[in-house]
Amino acid sequence: MEPLHSATHPTPHRPRRPDVVFHIEGVTKVYRMGEVRVHALRGVDLDLYRGELCVLLGASGSGKSTLLNILGGLDTPTAGRVLYGDQDLTAAGEGALTAYRRHHVGFVFQFYNLIPSLTARENVAVVTEIARDPMRPEDALGLVGLGERLDHFPAQLSGGEQQRVAIARAVAKQPQVLLCDEPTGALDSKTGVVVLEVLERVNRELGTTTVVITHNAGIAAMADRVVSLADGRIADVHANAERVAPRELSW
């Protein structure tokens, strides 16, 4: 396992709070597709704090997934810096990024992305087997209320159940950050609430810094902070005075 690179120059022009987990600075991302250049991000500056639940809002194509992928070490920005604690993700190599994902990040994907040939328990085990201090897969599934469905294959689970397996898989390694890309995008509102409750509980009980993407403004009320993206830029950052329980959300 490679150590992460440390940032060589602490940022000069913005004061940093001690509990900053992510420090995002001037991040742009340009996709080149032949002649066409797509600007997915056009200079994003943002700090994310330890233990907060942050919702990323924005229209389709506004760059939410791109930003999340960069935070998760799945992608690198074209310009700008991303610090994870003291560690510069943008300067990290392939091996360091892999170690970062392995030990620090939990992902929940919009389309669940479970491995169809593995049972619920095994889908979680795929992650816990390479993690440093994981929960038992059974416990992780218990956390999301699926303790009874351990040996079911994804095809035998409903969409909401699959998404909960995906969350169990993401939290089982007890990550510092949990990144969720439209976790309720494919679910009806009732099932969506169940999934959000799980996320909220993990955030509250384990103190995991959580970023949730959605283009459903109704969900925003459950967050500590709501960041709105538009056309690759941050349009608005809004802190909620009080978090609303998912059960009471309406959308």
Place this chain on the structure above:
Amino acid sequence: MIRAIDRKLLRELRAMRMQALAIALVIVSGVAIFIMSLSTLDSLYETRERYYRSHHFADVFASLKRAPESLAWRIRRIPGVDKVQTRVVAYVSLDIPDFAEPVSAHLISLPEAGPSLLNRVFLTSGRMPEADRDDEVLISAELAAAHGLGLGDGLRATINGRRERLTIVGLAMSPEYIYQIAPGAMFPDYARYGVLWMGREALAVAYDMDSAFNNVTLTLAPGAGTGTGTGAENVIDRLDTLLAPYGGTGAYAREHQLSHRFLSEELKQQQTIATVFPLIFFGVAAFLLNVVASRLIGLQREQIASLKAFGYSNVDVGVHYAKLVLAIVLLGILGGIGLGVLLGHGMSGLYREFYSFPFMDYVLRPRVIAAAAAVSIAVALLGTLHAVRGAARLPPAQAMRPEPPPVYRATLVERLGLQRWLSQPTRMILRHIERRPLKSLLTTLGIAMACGIMMIGGFQRGAIDHMVGVQFGMSQRADLTATYTEPTSGRSLYSLQSLPGVTLAEGFRSVPVRLRFGHRGYRTTLEGLDPHGRLMRLLDKELAPIVLPPEGVVLSDYLAELLQVRPGDRLVIDVLEGDRRTVQVAVAAIAEQYLGVGAYMRRSALNRLLREGDAISGAHLAVDSPRRGAVYAELKEMPRIAGIIEQTSAIRAFYDTLAQSVLFFTLIATLLGATISFGVVYNSMRIALSERSRELASLRVLGFERGEIAYILLGELALLTLAAIPLGLAIGYGLCAYLAAAFESDLYRIALVLDRGVYAWAALVVILSALASGLMIWRQLGRLDMVAVLKSKE
């Protein structure tokens, strides 16, 4: 505990088990042939080496007329010579009870006391004959088996003109006669040729060889070397000089000893088989693995991305898919080792029957297995390297997005404006083929390889038929060939001619010679024939008879190539008989010959060259078949006749011995060919089905029938299979040509003759195995789940 990620692999393997099996079978074939040929090769080498060593096989052999035993002392003093064994050897005809046809044998002396220094016999049963008993013999075990003879049985032999009753006291084998073949014959015929051993004293009395010998064998001192251009050549030259005054016919090294040479040729062929065939199989397997792995990885883009998102490294992901490939390869290797050992045992058993070995050590070297495993693993990994590396390198963020839709174009046919005649489904077929030209090409090539391999089995059979038809139907057409004990006046032909039943007798003169041209030389017999003879004719390239010119020699094509001569060149001929003169003769023509390495001239010219009168060494006879038995009986009574070769029985014997191994080989080739073609066709179809199941299910939803969507899928494969057949026939022709060239030796050449049946058979098996896999796909199309396919996210 199996790790979850490995469990994923196992489940996926089970889901694609038919495909995995089809690929594993191809690997099984390659590994099995590899192990079969190499272990057979090792076994033969090892067994031969052990046999040679334990039974003191000689390095140099020489025959002569008669020399006093005291000469042995001078031979022993030639530098580089180790042990010397003098012998009395005679060529006799046998009379075996209840067997009308002529049987000839070499009668070899056993030393008066103690075991032979060289070429020791291996007693399979019985005891050694007493040195002075002229009625006790050992007979070769093969001859005994062919006639059901055992210890205590009697037989008659014409020994130096006298008919003697002999009693069998033992059955034996000898390293000198592992390949037991009559002089002048091309294939072993255990019923009509054998070897006998008798005490030296008794044999010497019969042939007036008291304190004398007519045959000598020797070993070289360690370090003298046995190859050409080494000490062996020196020893042979010196030996020739020593033996010349005593009628020596020229010494030769082990590598020219008939039995040894045949065996070496066989080993060479095994080596060819061990290299060519596995290469084809491994190539096809690599291609199949590549196709399957690429497809699987393409389907699992998102799974790969999530694995990476969870922290699996590029190496982890690469290893994961490499494991899948390795699991299939391992299955193939294990099966291949099992089958290879089984076939190797069968093959060396066949060899033990075909040749005369007292024992057969089946040798399976660990490094053969290691090499088979290493080669198949290396080839498989190499074949899938691209796909696996693609999976490892897949950037996770990008893999999360579905693959862009494939780019289709209007096909060439359509651009040519032929689309009017093409239905929509046909257009789909053509576009799909054109979109992946390389894959389509490789699929075609794989099927073509199968087709090519299948031709080899049929080719062997056909080539042998042709060879026998030409050699014995058009060239050597005598029913019987009788050889005199020594050259005789041409007038003796009349006594043969006048035998009742003999319709034609043609005399021939044969003399051992060494032919030289530049620095090349070759030892063979020069045969003098009647220019218009009908029983022994030479054929030109077009298989038309050659009229022997008044002067000059005609060489067989292979000999001409060996010596690098063309008509008009002047050859130097060292005569190795009589006054051993050296003459120069022009090459008059080249003759097409599949067996042996002969040189021929007009008999009158040869007689003149040898400065002798009208002499013959033997005669070719045409005999009325009903009277054949009577003619044998008459010939057996003639003391001056040393041996008789019967053509038809020679051919029959040839077919008998060859039939087994050819059948074995044809069976293997067909099975393997079918394996490849099934493997390729089934895998291609299976993958096409998985790639296009959405498309096909959508068509079903739109109201297409099963037959109509099957047409889209199977039509493509049918097209590729049909394209593969002509290509495969061409590849098969090339493979056969390669084998014919690789198997070429001075003993025989395989003519490159492929009749229509061979082509038809290969094409048929390919079509049948394509149909078989088509049927399996048809059944899977019936199970195509429209709802599930359309519901799931691609």
